Amino acid sequence: MRNPATMAAYEDFRTGLTADKVDDLRNWVSGVLRDTSLTPDQRRATLAAGATKVLPHLPYSDAAVEALADGTVCMLGEAPLPFWPRYTAPDYARLLSHGSDYLRLKPAGDLHEALASLLSLYQYSATVTLEPVWLGNLDTLLEPYFDSVPEAEARRAIKSFWAVVSRLFPSSFVHANIGPGESRVGRLLLELDQTTGEPINTSFKYDPAVTPEAFALEAARCAMASAKPYFHNHALSTQDWGPDYAIASCYNLMPVGGGIHTLVRLNLGKVAQRASSPEQMLNETIPAAVAWLCEVIAARSAFLGGESGFFTHSFLVKEGFLRPEAFTAYAGMFGLAEAVNTLMGGARYGKDEQANQFAEAIVAKVAACVAEIPVPYCDATGGRATLHAQVGIDSDAAYTPAARIPTGEEPDMYTHLAVVSPHDRWLTGGVSNIFEFEETAADNPRAVLDIVHGAFSLGNRNLALGPSTGGELIRVTGYLMRRSDLAQRQSGEAVRGDGALFGSAFFVNQPQHLHRRVRTV
Amino acid sequence: MRALVSRLLTHSFVDGPGNRAVIFVQGCQIACLYCHNPQTQQVCNGCGLCVAGCPGGALAPGAPGGPLAWDPAQCLGCDQCITVCPNSADPRALSYSPQDLLAWLRPLSRFVRGVTVSGGEPMLQADFLAEFFPLVHGEGLSTMIETNGLVEWAAYERILPWLDGALVDLKVWESDRHRTLTGMGNERLLENLRHLAAAGKLTEVRMPVIPGYSDTAEHVRAAAGFLAGLDPAIPVKLLRFRPHGTTGPAAGWTAPEEELMAELVDVARGAGLTTVSRSR
Numbered sequence: 046m047r048n049p050a051t052m053a054a055y056e057d058f059r060t061g062l063t064a065d066k067v068d069d070l071r072n073w074v075s076g077v078l079r080d081t082s083l084t085p086d087q088r089r090a091t092l093a094a095g096a097t098k099v100l101p102h103l104p105y106s107d108a109a110v111e112a113l114a115d116g117t118v119c120m121l122g123e124a125p126l127p128f129w130p131r132y133t134a135p136d137y138a139r140l141l142s143h144g145s146d147y148l149r150l151k152p153a154g155d156l157h158e159a160l161a162s163l164l165s166l167y168q169y170s171a172t173v174t175l176e177p178v179w180l181g182n183l184d185t186l187l188e189p190y191f192d193s194v195p196e197a198e199a200r201r202a203i204k205s206f207w208a209v210v211s212r213l214f215p216s217s218f219v220h221a222n223i224g225p226g227e228s229r230v231g232r233l234l235l236e237l238d239q240t241t242g243e244p245i246n247t248s249f250k251y252d253p254a255v256t257p258e259a260f261a262l263e264a265a266r267c268a269m270a271s272a273k274p275y276f277h278n279h280a281l282s283t284q285d286w287g288p289d290y291a292i293a294s295c296y297n298l299m300p301v302g303g304g305i306h307t308l309v310r311l312n313l314g315k316v317a318q319r320a321s322s323p324e325q326m327l328n329e330t331i332p333a334a335v336a337w338l339c340e341v342i343a344a345r346s347a348f349l350g351g352e353s354g355f356f357t358h359s360f361l362v363k364e365g366f367l368r369p370e371a372f373t374a375y376a377g378m379f380g381l382a383e384a385v386n387t388l389m390g391g392a393r394y395g396k397d398e399q400a401n402q403f404a405e406a407i408v409a410k411v412a413a414c415v416a417e418i419p420v421p422y423c424d425a426t427g428g429r430a431t432l433h434a435q436v437g438i439d440s441d442a443a444y445t446p447a448a449r450i451p452t453g454e455e456p457d458m459y460t461h462l463a464v465v466s467p468h469d470r471w472l473t474g475g476v477s478n479i480f481e482f483e484e485t486a487a488d489n490p491r492a493v494l495d496i497v498h499g500a501f502s503l504g505n506r507n508l509a510l511g512p513s514t515g516g517e518l519i520r521v522t523g524y525l526m527r528r529s530d531l532a533q534r535q536s537g538e539a540v541r542g543d544g545a546l547f548g549s550a551f552f553v554n555q556p557q558h559l560h561r562r563v564r565t566v
Numbered sequence: 567m568r569a570l571v572s573r574l575l576t577h578s579f580v581d582g583p584g585n586r587a588v589i590f591v592q593g594c595q596i597a598c599l600y601c602h603n604p605q606t607q608q609v610c611n612g613c614g615l616c617v618a619g620c621p622g623g624a625l626a627p628g629a630p631g632g633p634l635a636w637d638p639a640q641c642l643g644c645d646q647c648i649t650v651c652p653n654s655a656d657p658r659a660l661s662y663s664p665q666d667l668l669a670w671l672r673p674l675s676r677f678v679r680g681v682t683v684s685g686g687e688p689m690l691q692a693d694f695l696a697e698f699f700p701l702v703h704g705e706g707l708s709t710m711i712e713t714n715g716l717v718e719w720a721a722y723e724r725i726l727p728w729l730d731g732a733l734v735d736l737k738v739w740e741s742d743r744h745r746t747l748t749g750m751g752n753e754r755l756l757e758n759l760r761h762l763a764a765a766g767k768l769t770e771v772r773m774p775v776i777p778g779y780s781d782t783a784e785h786v787r788a789a790a791g792f793l794a795g796l797d798p799a800i801p802v803k804l805l806r807f808r809p810h811g812t813t814g815p816a817a818g819w820t821a822p823e824e825e826l827m828a829e830l831v832d833v834a835r836g837a838g839l840t841t842v843s844r845s846r
Binding site for chain 2: 462482491495
């Protein structure tokens with residue numbers, strides 16, 4: 046998939062492809078199928094995505110179309126008519142205990158069968174990237190099978206599984222969860238991440254009251270070695286979603302057995318350009334913009350939930366791996382920093398108290414407006430969309446990802462956490478902030494946990510922590526990728542991982558968002 | 567009581583277990599040839615030699631016989647005052663009451679598990695610590711000192727009830743060479759190490775590996791053997807000497823090679839210590 050945010054010359058929200066644009070389409074197809082910087086698979090996926098765009102979008106209001114056209118409201122590579130969900134979190138425990146008629150899989154009898162069943166269902170995940178965005182709570186899923194074979198064999202099998210997942214799904218959006226409890230499988234995955242460096246996102250559901258300290262220390266050690274796992278505030282997300290939730294893709298939250306119909310984003314920086322004062326932004330501009338945003342989300346969710354036939358025909362639903370009532374949709378937001386800085390007359394987000402308070406008021410207001418507008422097929426969240434702080438894409442250029450403080454303007458670590466953490470209670474659909482430490486932090490994982498505990502006590506939901514020197518794995522806004530893939534991509538060669546495509550484009554288009562302040566320790 | 571403080575650090579991962587706030591006090595009774603912070607050794611005597619040359623105009627004469635007045639808002643941080651000072655003292659050290667430092671520490675408490683008082687030599691201000699540490703405990707935070715171990719034991723005894731741990735340097739094993747390097751023999755240090763170990767307060771012993779002083783297997787074997795005799799589980803860290811930031815002859819010394827550091831770790835383990843690490 047190439048840059049999904051930019052419209053090709055032949056696309057049109059209202060009309061779809063028209064006769065006078067057929068040559069534009071031909072040129073585009075001709076260019077993509079000759080593009081040697083893409084693998085054949087990537088060319089095919091790009092062409093398939095492009096084909097859906099010959100159709101007009103759903104009939105949105107004039108105001109919503111205008112907001113889509115100028116980028117106030119924007120989509121991320123989804124088809125004009127959604128025919129499967131953006132993200133799914135299949136109930137893998139059900140697969141292992143019940144098997145699947147459609148896939149002709151029996152209940153898993155031992156570790157090898159459990160791993161084979163998981164790999165099979167991953168292929169059918171039905172997500173926007175055509176790859177699984179969630180691999181399951183791998184420790185709780187696999188621990189019961191760990192003793193079904195000799196230990197050395199179990200370790201070899203899981204190591205191979207990890208390597209195969211990384212090669213089958215090199216998209217940067219594949220995400221495994223572990224924790225909050227300790228397990229042999231959880232420890233093994235942390236061990237593998239410190240040694241083999243597979244670019245598979247891993248979130249550690251962490252609750253200092255539940256997680257044994259030794260296991261948390263191992264996770265901190267791993268993060269300082271390989272920029273993962275991410276520390277996720279399990280207590281907070283359990284409050285919002287119940288105990289069975291998934292952290293998928295770029296820190297996206299949803300119920301296990303559920304998913305996200307669509308992700309449509311509000312560019313808060315552009316919203317602010319439509320306002321003349323902070324008061325107007327809060328009282329008029331945000332409510333209007335959220336109305337356009339939710340109109341688009343609601344129409345897309347309605348199409349997917351109804352006309353697309355996904356929920357009536359997919360075996361994932363029929364066999365109970367996905368439950369319609371566990372679905373919702375994302376109201377995404379980014380560019381909070383630019384929104385604040387546009388309207389505060391010199392006060393800067395991250396630096397000035399007044400600006401920080403305005404930032405919090407913006408997030409609270411967007412959340413309140415989203416909570417007022419009904420969206421069909423969003424039973425998981427009371428018939429409303431869910432607010433998500435989206436980590437951005439290269440074409441955002443002038444706008445800072447999510448609710449983050451712009452790179453280069455980051456205050457000291459404690460202030461930084463105190464400014465961003467209070468937003469997270471409203472960002473139930475997921476959020477992340479990245480902190481990079483000097484390499485000596487690896488010698489003191491307890492200190493890393495101290496920072497995490499402080500952040501959690503301020504309401505922080507999710508921290509991506511890593512070494513500033515970087516290993517082979519690096520994190521570019523939301524994308525986890527291999528440094529060598531990035532170099533290969535930058536030299537014009539095709540690379541397997543879509544993440545390297547997006548990440549590389551990020552380096553070209555908005556390098557200012559990459560060089561984060563290194564936290565001296 | 568008040569403490570003379572050269573620097574406050576809101577977070578550190580290298581001054582004891584976990585993330586810690588650090589108070590660097592001004593004043594040290596020894597002068598190591600390789601000292602990385604020589605400006606913290608001497609206390610400003612208010613002579614005023616540095617005032618006229620201060621490019622920011624941040625320094626002014628203080629009360630007679632007392633320290634100079636320093637205006638942080640005007641200070642350029644150029645350190646010219648230290649260069650000019652015949653004692654290489656820093657006139658910018660500030661005086662704090664225990665309550666002042668508690669007020670500084672309190673907002674940090676959600677992020678740190680304790681405070682470490684470093685220096686300079688914190689035990690020269692033991693009376694202050696005896697007042698300050700109970701307040702720190704009152705906040706639910708732990709207390710540590712980084713000490714050269716060369717102050718009389720009575721001073722340590724005064725703060726022992728409120729001290730959670732000490733990080734102590736064992737720089738050179740032979741007392742004569744210790745004197746050459748630091749200005750004092752090490753008999754009192756070894757005695758204090760014994761006392762601290764017996765009290766269960768020895769959190770870590772640091773052994774700097776200094777070329778020509780403490781970089782041989784014989785040296786490490788002897789020092790490690792002594793420590794293992796106190797308690798084989800004492801965490802011991804070998805610190806690799808770095809010339810960067812030193813002044814005087816040490817600036818010309820070279821950092822020990824990786825291979826030597828690794829070998830010395832093995833030697834320390836061979837001498838009976840179970841918990842040995844080394845700096846990068």
